[in-house]
Amino acid sequence: MNGKVNRVVLIGTGAVGCSYAYSLINQGVTEELVLIDVNELRSEGEAMDLNHGLPFAPTAMKVWNGTYADCEQADLIVITAGLAQKPGETRLDLVAKNTKVFKQIVGNIMKSGFDGIFLVATNPVDLMTYVTWKESGLPKERVIGSGTTLDSARLRYMLGDYFEIDPRNIHAYIIGEHGDTELPVWSHATIGIDKLQTFIEKNKNYKTEALNEIFENVRDAAYHIIDRKGATYYGIGMSLVRITKAILQNENSILPISAYLNGEYGHSDIYIGVPALLIVMEYEAL
Numbered sequence: 001m002n003g004k005v006n007r008v009v010l011i012g013t014g015a016v017g018c019s020y021a022y023s024l025i026n027q028g029v030t031e032e033l034v035l036i037d038v039n040e041l042r043s044e045g046e047a048m049d050l051n052h053g054l055p056f057a058p059t060a061m062k063v064w065n066g067t068y069a070d071c072e073q074a075d076l077i078v079i080t081a082g083l084a085q086k087p088g089e090t091r092l093d094l095v096a097k098n099t100k101v102f103k104q105i106v107g108n109i110m111k112s113g114f115d116g117i118f119l120v121a122t123n124p125v126d127l128m129t130y131v132t133w134k135e136s137g138l139p140k141e142r143v144i145g146s147g148t149t150l151d152s153a154r155l156r157y158m159l160g161d162y163f164e165i166d167p168r169n170i171h172a173y174i175i176g177e178h179g180d181t182e183l184p185v186w187s188h189a190t191i192g193i194d195k196l197q198t199f200i201e202k203n204k205n206y207k208t209e210a211l212n213e214i215f216e217n218v219r220d221a222a223y224h225i226i227d228r229k230g231a232t233y234y235g236i237g238m239s240l241v242r243i244t245k246a247i248l249q250n251e252n253s254i255l256p257i258s259a260y261l262n263g264e265y266g267h268s269d270i271y272i273g274v275p276a277l278l279i280v281m282e283y284e285a286l
């Protein structure tokens, strides 16, 4: 034990950022959480409100409305700042405006002397992760995006709903773009110890044909939710906490994050959603 506490800095305290912060506090994942937003009044108000819940949190924690200087001591910076889709827009429609926002944000973070890990959620997430990597100059392993973690959670939930099985007993991945061209990996999906196809063959009341509709509902889930309530935020908030735990607690977990490909799957120089082993190396000065 070196007495070092974990610090997460959250850039962007909108709907996604605050869902993440709320979930992070409720799961007691970090000792320090710093909030930063271009709308300083908003992040100040969010810090005040979140602090008032701390007496009921599972672990002791400090939450404050910070500045970019607080990034120097951060282990993890989570970026949820920028524009979100409006009804009828795709994630890719956001790329130009969010790239501009990211150049400013990542520049400010790197000026602080930050030397930790970036986790990006802002859309289009694979491209914004690439921009973060380029702008930061950090090694590719230290910059990741949420990738298809949310999509894979949606797939597990919807398969669980159809097969009437707890989604925690379903292992299934969506890979590729967090967006309209993503795809399900049916051949490696399992329910308990059965492959998905074996499970369907054993249980005659379920149909293989249902899988395509399930996938389409997963792929189009953001549109379905945005049409109804204007934005999606709880699912991504919890997905980001899952990734945060894997990193801060050195779990050696495999999650479908947005990772840099260097020849894997025949692709190079892109960030895209693939299952990746999150290994956090700790160094000790000798």
Ligand SMILES: NC(=O)C1=CN([C@@H]2O[C@H](COP(=O)(O)OP(=O)(O)OC[C@H]3O[C@@H](n4cnc5c(N)ncnc54)[C@H](O)[C@@H]3O)[C@@H](O)[C@H]2O)C=CC1
Residues within 6 Å of the ligand: 011, 012, 013, 014, 015, 016, 017, 036, 037, 038, 039, 042, 080, 081, 082, 083, 084, 085, 094, 101, 104, 105, 120, 121, 122, 123, 124, 125, 146, 147, 150, 178, 231, 232, 233, 236
């Ligand atoms: N990766 C994923 O699976 C998901 C990603 N998203 C994405 O997350 C992003 C955020 O969505 P919401 O929270 O709903 O939007 P929001 O509009 O509620 O919040 C965005 C926040 O960013 C802040 N911001 C804008 N420019 C900034 C800057 N230069 N510096 C600091 N803060 C700045 C705004 O003041 C605002 O508080 C969107 O791009 C959205 O598409 C949303 C859901 C899932």
Ligand SMILES: CC(=O)C(=O)O
Residues within 6 Å of the ligand: 085, 091, 123, 150, 221, 222, 232, 236
């Ligand atoms: C908005 C978005 O990217 C999602 O909910 O998947």
